[in-house]
Amino acid sequence: MAEPELLLDSNIRLWVVLPIVFITFLVGVIRHYVSILLQSDKKLTLEQVSDSQVLIRSRILRENGKYIPKQSFLMRKFYFNNQEDGFFKKTKRKVVPPSPMTDPSMLTDMMKGNVTNVLPMILIGGWINWTFSGFVTTKVPFPLTLRFKPMLQQGIELLSLDASWVSSASWYFLNVFGLRSMYSLILGQDNGADQSRIMQEQMSGAAMAMPADTNKAFKAEWEALELTDHQWALESVEDELMSRELDLDGMFSKELPTGIF
Amino acid sequence: MASVSELYDVGWEEMRDKLRKWREDNCRNSEQIVDVGEELISEHGSKLGDDIWIIYEQVMIAALDCSRDDLALTCLQELRKQFPDSHRVKRLSGMRLEALERYDEANKHYDAILQDDPTNTAARKRKISILKAQGKSAEAIRELNEYLEHEAVSVLYQSAPCFPCDFHSYGKAAFCLEELMMTNPHNHLYCEQYAEVKYTQGGLENLELSRKYFAQALRLNNRNMRALFGLYMSASHIAASPKVGAKVKKDNMKYAAWAATQINRAYKLAGRGTKENKCSVKAVEEMLESMQITMS
Secondary structure (H helix, E strand, O other), X not given: OOOOOOOOOHHHHHHHHHXXXXXXXXXXXXXXHHHHHHOOXXXXXXXXXXXXXXXXXXXXXXXXXXXXXXXHHHHHHXXXXXXXXXXXXXXXXXXXXOOXXXXXXXXXXXXXXXXXXXXXHHHHHXXXXXXOOOOOOEEOOOOOOHHHHXXXXXXXXXXXXXXXXXXXXXXXXXXXXXXXXXXXXXXOOOOOOOHHHHHHHHHHXXXXXXXXXXXXXXXXXXXXXXXXXXXXOOOXXXXXXXXXXXXXXXXXXXXXXOOOO | OOOHHHHHOOOHHHHHHHHHHXXXXXXXXXXXXXXXXXXXXXXXXXXXXXXXXXXXHHHHHHHHHXXXXXXXXXXXXXXXXXXXXXXXXXXXXXXXXXXXXXXXXXXHHHHHHHHHOOOOHHHHHHHHHHHHHOOOHHHHHHHHXXXXXXXXXXXXXXXXXXXXXXXXXXXXXXXXXXXXXHHOOOOHXXXXXXXXXXXXXXXXXXXXXXXXXXXXXXXXXXXXXXXXXXXXXXXXXXXXXXXXXXXXXXXHHHHHHHHXXXXXXXXXXXXXXXXXXXXXXXXXXXXXXXXXXXXX
């Protein structure tokens, strides 16, 4: 089907498309540095550190317990998991799950996140819409239904125009998401300009388990440790060892590496 | 004395990369670090950029090891100028005071750091090393225990076995070594040390354990001669014990015989090409005979 191919003024390319790209990119970079400046210091308490260490110890016991004698393994398992006395059973940390409303530091963090990310996006989106209005900017390569028209063609009052032709505001939004990979290239991973990631986090944040909830972590660790059994890796080590001669090659070679380089 | 770069014909980039490799591998070859690092800093300091700070730290610690107080002081002063409020630099000044044996002042430094940041592990470790250096082993052990309640840092456990062995509390040493074995299961040295502790503790069960762990150490590293001798000793000890059954005795004699042949092989390889070859092999055999535990 022959769509009438609109020929756009090349000035549009020069003065609209490229400036929007630059603006988006620079705003992203600025956002990244601002977020670094505003980052609040997370101070760990001694208790948190020791808790995380205990969890690490228990995990190592589960993974590598087979290298120590059975008696020692059982002793450690008993220390952690004993019914009355075990560490995981006995220790109940007073943890108030930090809900966004009550915990002040979380509140400020959220506010900062909002200010640095959402607000500029809205402001700049609106400004671009106002500045670069009244003309078509670009065409998306896939066909769209007519229902997208009011969303993507803000400011262009043409009923018959194909919905694939979009205005500059939608080009701006395309850029915001598209430049994400550019940011990773230039600013490294975990950069503050990565808006879509932040929005994803905010959406799933409500369902995410708080890492500060040590009681749950202890319970999970207790269950996991209960299930582990001791399979001694050294059962038949002598026979394995003596099945062949020792490899003493090169043990007494004359050439010893000397010097630094 | 010719400089490092002339001696080995390397450029400054190679020297810098070598220092980085040593940093990442945690090597403690202090004399080499001092040689390479000193030249790198003095001749090529401007080319290093931001790397220079971490090289200052590395060279300073190596200089303290080699008693080069002048070099250590220069590095420390540069670091202090650049990072005036840093805990890391404070710890380095504490270390220098330790090297000068001004332990009280060093302790004050570390206490200041800990007051600011109670979770700072580096400062705690240095305090314990001060106690160790002063010879106050009992206090050091107490502090170590307290510290271990808070964090089970595997590095600490490495220094821990030497304390209990000094005091003949081999049970505690065994515990520390078990922790180390769990965190580094493929390190043959821990297995061997553990086996030696078990052998020293004595008793049939411990001897069997020690034999197993000597064998494990050998399996991890075929060239561990100490483990080989240990295997021979523990196996012959068990075989000579009056309490064991016939099968166990037979098994252990087999192990001991195997260990003896391996020892002979090793000594043959060692003495290859020398005239005293035959004599040394005979000496080894005699030694093995004499080490046999006989029933008394």
